[in-house]
Amino acid sequence: MALAAARSKRNHPVAPTHATYPDAKGRPHPAARPPHIAGGLRVDEADVVVVGAGIVGLATARDLAVGRGLGVTVVETESEVARHQTGHNSGVIHSGLYYKPGSAKARNCADGRELLYRYCADRGIPHERCGKVVVATSTDELPALDELERRGRANGLVGMERLDAAGLREHEPNVRGVAGLFVRETGIVDYTAVARAYAEDVTAAGGRVRLGAKFVGCRWEPERLVLETTAGPIRCRMLVNCGGLYSDRVARLCGVDPGVQIVPFRGEYYELKPAAEHLCKHLIYPVPDPRLPFLGVHFTRMIGGGVECGPNAVLAFSRVGYRRTDVRAGDLMEFARSPGFWRMASRFWRVGIGEMYRSASKRAFWRALRRLIPDVRYGDLVPGGAGVRAQALDRNGKLVDDFAIRQVPRMVHVLNAPSPAATASLSIGRTVADLAREGLGLKPKKDEW
Numbered sequence: 115m116a117l118a119a120a121r122s123k124r125n126h127p128v129a130p131t132h133a134t135y136p137d138a139k140g141r142p143h144p145a146a147r148p149p150h151i152a153g154g155l156r157v158d159e160a161d162v163v164v165v166g167a168g169i170v171g172l173a174t175a176r177d178l179a180v181g182r183g184l185g186v187t188v189v190e191t192e193s194e195v196a197r198h199q200t201g202h203n204s205g206v207i208h209s210g211l212y213y214k215p216g217s218a219k220a221r222n223c224a225d226g227r228e229l230l231y232r233y234c235a236d237r238g239i240p241h242e243r244c245g246k247v248v249v250a251t252s253t254d255e256l257p258a259l260d261e262l263e264r265r266g267r268a269n270g271l272v273g274m275e276r277l278d279a280a281g282l283r284e285h286e287p288n289v290r291g292v293a294g295l296f297v298r299e300t301g302i303v304d305y306t307a308v309a310r311a312y313a314e315d316v317t318a319a320g321g322r323v324r325l326g327a328k329f330v331g332c333r334w335e336p337e338r339l340v341l342e343t344t345a346g347p348i349r350c351r352m353l354v355n356c357g358g359l360y361s362d363r364v365a366r367l368c369g370v371d372p373g374v375q376i377v378p379f380r381g382e383y384y385e386l387k388p389a390a391e392h393l394c395k396h397l398i399y400p401v402p403d404p405r406l407p408f409l410g411v412h413f414t415r416m417i418g419g420g421v422e423c424g425p426n427a428v429l430a431f432s433r434v435g436y437r438r439t440d441v442r443a444g445d446l447m448e449f450a451r452s453p454g455f456w457r458m459a460s461r462f463w464r465v466g467i468g469e470m471y472r473s474a475s476k477r478a479f480w481r482a483l484r485r486l487i488p489d490v491r492y493g494d495l496v497p498g499g500a501g502v503r504a505q506a507l508d509r510n511g512k513l514v515d516d517f518a519i520r521q522v523p524r525m526v527h528v529l530n531a532p533s534p535a536a537t538a539s540l541s542i543g544r545t546v547a548d549l550a551r552e553g554l555g556l557k558p559k560k561d562e563w
């Protein structure tokens with residue numbers, strides 16, 4: 115366990131992003147709007163306020179601030195950027211293999227992936243286009259593998275190769291399977307580093323990233339919104355909600371019915387001990403269960419070194435439920451009151467119990483991993499970190515599969531941005547920013563990213 119704690123990026127506190135403050139003393143950038151003083155109360159001004167300094171909020175703020183000079187302020191509850199999903203994910207640059215052709219996920223993943231590779235290269239952010247294998251471990255999985263291959267081709271993946279058992283071993287000598295796919299476009303990166311770079315772009319363009327500023331309410335004035343935050347009010351013309359695990363609550367605080375409820379699913383990881391890391395060269399994935407929006411436990415070589423195994427997908431009893439013992443009564447009450455939640459539970463209770471068992475039992479987790487690499491030993495696994503996914507659930511109990519964005523007067527709400535939203539962030543950021551620009555009567559942006 116000590117080994118995992120020493121090596122896992124999840125267990126390292128994320129360094130404060132001083133670069134995201136306007137300057138070391140917290141003074142605003144010279145290009146930022148001066149504060150307005152109303153009845154002795156300081157009210158900051160901005161064209162657009164983005165709620166949430168995860169990768170989607172920062173990519174949106176970056177798109178709004180760079181080039182066109184809109185005054186943008188990002189407000190973030192936490193004292194650092196990327197503290198939730200963005201800083202607790204697998205670090206995979208997804209290819210776009212899985213998504214329904216024509217869906218927002220498929221389009222944004224394909225565009226966003228290439229933009230992200232280019233951005234990382236330009237900004238000197240370590241990344242690697244290493245490719246991955248998807249492994250069918252039995253002939254039962256071949257129809258689902260065929261469907262993945264069809265989707266991959268429909269989504270424009272040109273570097274995809276169908277593999278037989280021997281072909282699989284050429285790419286990953288320790289994998290056992292009957293067939294597979296090699297997908298060249300997949301890669302790895304540290305999304306916290308990407309989010310910090312976006313935040314730097316925002317401040318360099320005159321925007322502000324206000325950490326420790328939780329959005330708590332909103333008042334409508336004839337021409338403006340006044341947003342209440344724990345760091346004081348901000349008057350703006352447009353609000354963009356990128357609140358991730360809290361995006362439905364942020365919408366409700368704005369008087370908007372989100373139409374969905376965010377259900378938190380914890381993803382837990384193990385790591386391979388250094389002596390076992392040779393078992394995985396790059397990324398090794400199973401054929402996913404097509405009924406679920408999760409990919410199944412897999413092996414991921416990380417950009418900073420080491421190999422992660424996971425994540426599973428367990429219902430969390432708190433929106434920030436990083437540990438099994440984290441329970442928040444308010445979050446549980448929300449489940450209990452939601453008819454959609456009970457409909458989902460009645461459909462997936464069997465899968466849910468299986469995932470909870472695998473969460474509680476290292477042996478069950480190990481068995482799932484051994485289906486891909488039989489030589490991995492129980493003792494090779496040490497506990498890693500965990501992340502919590504924000505998954506939207508509709509009123510009929512359906513897990514919303516695609517990205518979901520809602521535009522209302524003076525507001526844009528991002529209500530479902532699960533994986534591959536980190537991969538797709540530059541593309542989603544452009545889409546959300548264009549909706550905000552439209553709301554302000556401005557034209558969509560055509561500039562380079």
Ligand SMILES: Cc1cc2nc3c(=O)[nH]c(=O)nc-3n(C[C@H](O)[C@H](O)[C@H](O)COP(=O)(O)OP(=O)(O)OC[C@H]3O[C@@H](n4cnc5c(N)ncnc54)[C@H](O)[C@@H]3O)c2cc1C
Binds near residue numbers: 357537
């Ligand atoms: C376990 C796991 C593995 C994943 N693996 C991958 C992967 O390999 N590749 C990939 O592309 N994607 C992956 N994803 C998905 C990806 O991480 C998310 O899609 C992405 O990070 C979503 O970004 P976000 O900005 O919407 O949310 P977040 O990163 O969660 O940011 C939302 C922010 O809003 C803030 N906030 C909330 N409420 C308020 C408020 N009232 N006031 C102010 N701030 C507020 C929060 O503090 C938070 O910082 C994974 C996710 C998880 C959980």
